[in-house]
Amino acid sequence: MSASTVYHFDNAIVRTPCHGIVDGLRAVDAGVPDYAKVLAEHAAYVTALQEAGVTVDILPSLEAYPDSMFVEDPALVFHEGAIVMRPGAPSRFGEAGEIAPVLKKRFSHVLDLPAPGFADGGDILVLQDRVMIGLSDRTNEIGAAALADCLRQLGKHPVVVRTPANVLHFKSDCSLLDEETVLSTRRLAAGGVFGGLRVLFTPDGEEGAANALRINDRVFVGSAFPKTIAMLEGAGYRVVPLATSEIAKVDAGLSCMSLRWRAA
Ligand code: CIR
Numbered sequence: 463m464s465a466s467t468v469y470h471f472d473n474a475i476v477r478t479p480c481h482g483i484v485d486g487l488r489a490v491d492a493g494v495p496d497y498a499k500v501l502a503e504h505a506a507y508v509t510a511l512q513e514a515g516v517t518v519d520i521l522p523s524l525e526a527y528p529d530s531m532f533v534e535d536p537a538l539v540f541h542e543g544a545i546v547m548r549p550g551a552p553s554r555f556g557e558a559g560e561i562a563p564v565l566k567k568r569f570s571h572v573l574d575l576p577a578p579g580f581a582d583g584g585d586i587l588v589l590q591d592r593v594m595i596g597l598s599d600r601t602n603e604i605g606a607a608a609l610a611d612c613l614r615q616l617g618k619h620p621v622v623v624r625t626p627a628n629v630l631h632f633k634s635d636c637s638l639l640d641e642e643t644v645l646s647t648r649r650l651a652a653g654g655v656f657g658g659l660r661v662l663f664t665p666d667g668e669e670g671a672a673n674a675l676r677i678n679d680r681v682f683v684g685s686a687f688p689k690t691i692a693m694l695e696g697a698g699y700r701v702v703p704l705a706t707s708e709i710a711k712v713d714a715g716l717s718c719m720s721l722r723w724r725a726a
Contacts, residue, residue: 468590469638469676471722474511475533475564477521479504482528486712487551489630495708503705504531507682507719510702514677516722521564527557532718534583535600535631536561538609539723542616543571545609550580550600568725573612579605584631584718590641593618594655596632598625623655630713637674637717639681639699645690647672662697665689670706673715682716 479500486495511518524530529551536557538545544565546558565572575581582600586593586609593613595606603622610620625632626649635650643660647669651661664672664687671687674694683691685703694701706715 467641468588469640469678470724471514471516471677473519473568473723473725474516475519475521475539475561475568475721476504476508476511476719477531477533478523479531480523480525480528482525483531483712484528486529486714487553488712489628492711495711499708500531503708504719506704507716510682510704511677511720514680514702516677518720519568524557524560527554527560529554529712530557530560532584532714533557533561533721534718536583537565537721538583538586539565539569539721540588540616540618541724542618543573544569544723545573545575545612545616547583547609548575548577548580548605549582550598550602550605551582554582571616573615575605575612576608579603579608581605581609582631583721584633585625587633587636587638587644589638589644589659591619592621594632595620595622596625597622598629598631600631601625624653626650626653633673633717634713634715635669635672637672638676639674639694640676645672645674645694662693665693670710670715673717675716675720677722684710684715686710 546562585596585601606622613620636646668687668690671690675682680700682702684706
């Protein structure tokens with residue numbers, strides 16, 4: 463793995479879950495997450511990041527924002543700089559103002575996504591040669607266009623695509639596996655968004671595994687998805703299974719809990 467691969471990270475920011483996560487946003491009521499178990503899933507995730515060679519900065523919990531442990535949504539970070547987003551859910555909009563000073567301490571180049579559009583980090587898939595922006599209920603056309611401008615300022619190549627209806631975020635249904643491969647659900651890939659890439663499909667019934675996370679030499683995958691784990695191991699990936707059953711109750715997976723970048 464060369465130092466320039468898009469999944470090479472040496473730094474991450476996470477945020478301790480607040481008690482209010484039990485009232486976090488969710489599309490379907492699959493039960494109330496147990497706070498102690500959410501803390502345990504989060505702690506195991508932090509340990510896995512550290513074991514992958516990442517220095518993890520743990521921000522304090524924010525009780526004012528139930529979903530604030532999902533730091534991926536209010537910001538985007540790159541080696542070249544950071545972007546403060548405009549989260550599309552009203553209850554999450556204020557999370558951007560909370561993460562902005564944190565980013566300004568760590569990045570010399572921080573852009574603010576201009577009003578009036580909205581965009582969530584969960585809709586952004588960073589690939590080796592392009593950055594995909596998925597339109598969704600959280601990321602609208604105006605936000606996507608403004609974000610594309612910000613990304614160009616950081617030297618990136620943005621591409622705007624569509625997220626299928628009833629999928630929360632573009633990345634709820636896909637993730638990067640390596641420079642030329644993505645893991646995706648069939649419903650997302652059916653839109654033809656992954657031209658030029660190799661696509662591994664989540665096995666039927668394991669669509670929730672699509673939000674995996676490639677970090678350095680390994681891929682974090684939800685431990686409740688044995689067929690996906692076997693498929694990825696069979697394809698030669700080093701898989702780290704992590705529990706996600708509690709955060710899944712609030713529509714979250716493995717990318718949502720961190721902001722990751724290569725500082726060195
Ligand atoms: C939300 O609906 O915003 C949270 N309950 C879940 C956010 C998941 N974030 C992500 O996939 N990037």
